[in-house]
Amino acid sequence: xxxxxxxxxxxxxxxxxxxxxxxxxxxxVFRNEAGDFFAxxxxxxxxxxxxxxxxxxxDEEVTCPLHMARFDIRTGKPLCFPATxxxxxFEVEVAADGRVYVVV
Amino acid sequence: xxxxxxxxxxxxxxxxxxxxxxxHRDAITLIGEELHQPYDKPPLSKECLAEPGEPVPxxxxxxxxxxxxxxxxxxxxxxxxxxxxxxxxxxxESFDYDRLVIATGVTxxxxxxxxxxxxxxxxxxxxxxAAVRASLAAGRRVVVVGGGFIGAEVASAARAQGLPVxxxxxxxxxxxxxxxxxxxxxxxxxxxxxxxxxxxxVGVAGLEGDGGVxxxxxxDGRRLDADLVVVGIGAAPATDWLLGSGLPVDDGVLCDExxxxxxxxxxxxxxxxxxxxxxxxxxxxxxxxxxxxNEHAALVAATITGGAPPRxxxxxxxxxxxxxxxxxxxxxxxxxxxxxxxxVTEAAFVAIFADDDGRTVGALVLDDARTLMRCRKAxxxxxxxxxxxxxxxxAVRA
Ligand SMILES: Cc1cc2nc3c(=O)[nH]c(=O)nc-3n(C[C@H](O)[C@H](O)[C@H](O)COP(=O)(O)OP(=O)(O)OC[C@H]3O[C@@H](n4cnc5c(N)ncnc54)[C@H](O)[C@@H]3O)c2cc1C
Ligand code: FES
Numbered sequence: 001x002x003x004x005x006x007x008x009x010x011x012x013x014x015x016x017x018x019x020x021x022x023x024x025x026x027x028x029v030f031r032n033e034a035g036d037f038f039a040x041x042x043x044x045x046x047x048x049x050x051x052x053x054x055x056x057x058x059d060e061e062v063t064c065p066l067h068m069a070r071f072d073i074r075t076g077k078p079l080c081f082p083a084t085x086x087x088x089x090f091e092v093e094v095a096a097d098g099r100v101y102v103v104v
Numbered sequence: 105x106x107x108x109x110x111x112x113x114x115x116x117x118x119x120x121x122x123x124x125x126x127x128h129r130d131a132i133t134l135i136g137e138e139l140h141q142p143y144d145k146p147p148l149s150k151e152c153l154a155e156p157g158e159p160v161p162x163x164x165x166x167x168x169x170x171x172x173x174x175x176x177x178x179x180x181x182x183x184x185x186x187x188x189x190x191x192x193x194x195x196x197e198s199f200d201y202d203r204l205v206i207a208t209g210v211t212x213x214x215x216x217x218x219x220x221x222x223x224x225x226x227x228x229x230x231x232x233x234a235a236v237r238a239s240l241a242a243g244r245r246v247v248v249v250g251g252g253f254i255g256a257e258v259a260s261a262a263r264a265q266g267l268p269v270x271x272x273x274x275x276x277x278x279x280x281x282x283x284x285x286x287x288x289x290x291x292x293x294x295x296x297x298x299x300x301x302x303x304x305x306v307g308v309a310g311l312e313g314d315g316g317v318x319x320x321x322x323x324d325g326r327r328l329d330a331d332l333v334v335v336g337i338g339a340a341p342a343t344d345w346l347l348g349s350g351l352p353v354d355d356g357v358l359c360d361e362x363x364x365x366x367x368x369x370x371x372x373x374x375x376x377x378x379x380x381x382x383x384x385x386x387x388x389x390x391x392x393x394x395x396x397x398n399e400h401a402a403l404v405a406a407t408i409t410g411g412a413p414p415r416x417x418x419x420x421x422x423x424x425x426x427x428x429x430x431x432x433x434x435x436x437x438x439x440x441x442x443x444x445x446x447x448v449t450e451a452a453f454v455a456i457f458a459d460d461d462g463r464t465v466g467a468l469v470l471d472d473a474r475t476l477m478r479c480r481k482a483x484x485x486x487x488x489x490x491x492x493x494x495x496x497x498x499a500v501r502a
Contacts, residue, residue, distance in 0.1 A: 056477035063480075065431070065473035068395050068420055080414060081118055081398035084125075084167075 004093070007100040010037070018062070020052030027090055027102045028052030030073045032060055037094060038073040039102045040087040045069075045078065051087075105130040107408070108191060108199050110181045111207035111342075112136025114145060114394060115375025117162045118401030119205050120173050126409050132173040133199060135191075137180040140230050141168070146394055148233040149254050150424050153240060153261035159230040181208070184349040186368055205404055206346070206357055206365070206373040210339035210392060215249065215308060223317040224333045227254055236334055240265050244332035247271075247320045248300075249308055251278025251292065253423040255336035259300045260425045269300045270328045272320065276305040283468060287441050287455040291430065291468070293448050298426040303328070341377045341390065355379060356390040362407040363400060372407060374400035383416035384435065384483070393421040418483045431476045434466030434483035442489045446470075454479075458489045 007013075007021045007029045018030040026042035028051045042052045044064040049055075051071075056063040061079065063070045069083035076087035091103040107123065109116045112134045120132050136142065143159030151160070168175070180194035184204070191199045212226035223244075225236050236258065240246070246262045248255045251273035262269045275281065278295075279288040295302050303322065311333065312319040320328045341356040351365055352358040356379030358366045363380060365371040373380075375397035379390040395417070402414045423430045428448070434457070442458035452472035456479060459465050463486040467479035475494060482492055 054473045056480070058481075063477065065477050067422075068417060080417075081122070081402060082395075084121065084163075 003104045004101045005104055007039075007092075007102050010094055010098045010100050013037070013100070016057055018052045018055060018057055020050050021102055023104065025088075025104070026050065026052070027104060028055075028062075028087075029092065029100065029102060030057055030062060032057070032073070037092040037100055039090040039092045040071065040073055040076050041089075044083070045085040045087055046082045105202040106200065107132045107203045107205065108201035109134045109205040109207055110136075110191060110345075111209055111375070111377070112138070112142045112175065112177065113207070113209060113375075114162065115209070115377075115397040115401055116205070116207035117142045118398050119207060119374055119404050120171055121163070121167075122402045122405035123408065124171055126405050126411050128405065128409055130202075132171075133176065133201075134173050135176045135179045135181060135193065135199065137178070137194075138229060139178045141165075141177070142175075143230055145228075148230065149227050149257035149261070152230070152233040153237050153258065154264065156234075156237065156241075181345045184346055184351070186349050186351060186371065189370070202370065203408060204371045205408075206371065206377055207375050207397075208342040208345070209376040211342045212335070212339045213337050214335050215311060215333075215337075217311050218333075218335065221311055221313050221317045222315060223313070223331055224311060224335065226335050227258065228339070236332070239332040240267060243267060245329050247328050247330035247333045248336065249320070249333060250336035250338070251275070251295075251302065251304070252336050252338070253421075255334070256295070256425050257423060258334045258336065259295065260298065260427075263298050263300055263426065270320075270330075271295060271300050271302045272306060272308055272322065272328070273302060273304045274307045278302065278304065281437070283436050283455065283457075284441050287436075287444070287468060290444075290448055290453060290455070291470075294426050294428065297448065339376075339392065341379075343377065358388065362413065363404050364407060372404045374404045382419070384418055385438075391419060393419060395420045418480055420480070428471055431469045431473070432466065433469075433476060433480045434464070436466035436468060439465040443492070443494070445494055446472075454494065456482075456489050456492065456494075462488050462490060464489050464492065 013031045015033045021027045028042040030038045046069045049066045070079040076089040093101045142162045147160045183192045212228045218224040246269045248259045248271045259269045277288045278292045307323040309321040309323045343353045357373040359380040376392045381388045406413045436457040439457035439459045443456040446453040453470040455468045457466040464482040469476040
């Protein structure tokens with residue numbers, strides 16, 4: 001069953017930042033410098049850390065601050081150790097009224 | 105073609121994984137001295153001291169099978185013949201190789217007389233950690249020798265279990281050599297705040313006991329009662345098996361920027377044992393950090409397969425003490441503390457280190473991951489400290 005979960009209003013999320021959308025599973029929503037939105041699983045696949053709440057976004061690369069694993073937010077792919085497992089990715093929909101949803 | 109990896113811990117296992125990830129199809133043999141399935145080291149002085157359990161595996165059984173390596177545990181390399189390309193082992197076997205990766209890490213230093221006394225431990229292996237945990241559970245009187253990361257983590261684990269802890273540290277303030285006296289003083293307040301008694305500026309004159317340890321004599325004449333002594337006074341590269349091999353060994357195996365052992369084109373080194381000119385440093389150094397071992401593994405795999413080397417990352421290390429997380433990025437000792445925010449009695453504490461030109465070379469951050477990541481960027485870009493935007497440290501995040 002697909003769920004369309006409200007994330008934020010698009011102007012609430014600054015380019016180059018991220019947020020966590022609570023739920024099961026929690027989802028990280030990222031906005032790159034170009035203003036595009038991407039969504040992945042919120043929890044780092046290495047141990048346990050919320051990437052939406054606390055991480056470092058550099059272009060399309062997110063770094064986990066616990067042990068510095070990096071992922072591509074477009075594909076979820078791990079880019080370096082200690083991550084070897086990809087993050088699940090989710091579709092993002094920006095509605096006409098500017099509201100941002102993730103499809104989980 | 106066979107790639108032989110000696111040392112089956114962080115650097116060794118990650119090298120095998122990285123080789124497979126970049127499509128290396130040759131046979132890989134991994135030999136490791138320890139009997140446990142490859143496990144992770146940082147938990148040894150953290151979770152593993154808190155409760156009984158199992159070592160934290162470096163990879164799952166399925167992943168190990170998928171790796172398609174010949175893993176020989178309980179086998180210690182005893183010598184290397186680099187000309188004939190053979191490693192000999194404690195089991196009397198000879199392992200031929202086309203390429204050799206040295207990943208034997210380090211061996212902890214101990215105190216004279218320690219091997220004859222029960223109750224004196226270092227913490228490097230799971231068996232070490234299990235022995236310390238069992239003694240802690242038996243409610244011992246603990247003396248920790250050495251106020252570095254491992255010593256501090258052991259003290260913290262013992263305090264969490266309500267045991268009395270004395271910590272002996274030769275410097276006037278633990279960690280001064282890494283962070284300078286001002287920042288070291290702030291950080292070592294964590295000990296006092298949590299009831300660890302620090303005896304600083306004093307050394308160990310000897311261990312007392314007959315069979316089992318009963319006390320520690322200090323160089324100032326005092327004596328501390330102890331039935332558990334944990335020694336965390338550093339470690340030496342595990343290169344004894346390379347004696348006579350002709351490899352360049354001088355506080356580690358000397359490597360070039362790509363981790364090729366100098367003068368030996370088919371031999372590589374990775375992790376704590378490798379001394380190399382790291383991208384964010386000046387002269388060849390040995391780095392005993394977990395992320396460094398991970399990064400080395402990826403770099404060695406790229407060097408072996410001729411792939412593009414991974415982008416260098418600033419040095420990083422963390423330590424968990426008394427329920428707080430200390431994170432260090434860059435090389436604080438390459439500069440001076442230039443900006444301090446917060447304190448250990450507040451939600452967070454941040455110390456930024458600058459070189460003589462005022463550029464960021466390192467940071468120590470307590471419980472503020474977001475600021476840490478900002479500092480990491482500043483280290484990579486050598487941003488002037490005065491241009492760094494630092495808010496009031498955020499509240500402790502779970
Ligand atoms: C208790 C503890 C806590 C730590 N906590 C942190 C932390 O919080 N953060 C951090 O960044 N870093 C931490 N570290 C450091 C980090 O774990 C190391 O940097 C990392 O393990 C290095 O990996 P390595 O594979 O190079 O060496 P090691 O992990 O030491 O592995 C080397 C392996 O080689 C084997 N070996 C040695 N000689 C031979 C031989 N002759 N033949 C066959 N096998 C051999 C050894 O048995 C060992 O298994 C900690 C280390 C310890 C010990
Ligand atoms: S939890 Fe993210 S890198 Fe370890």
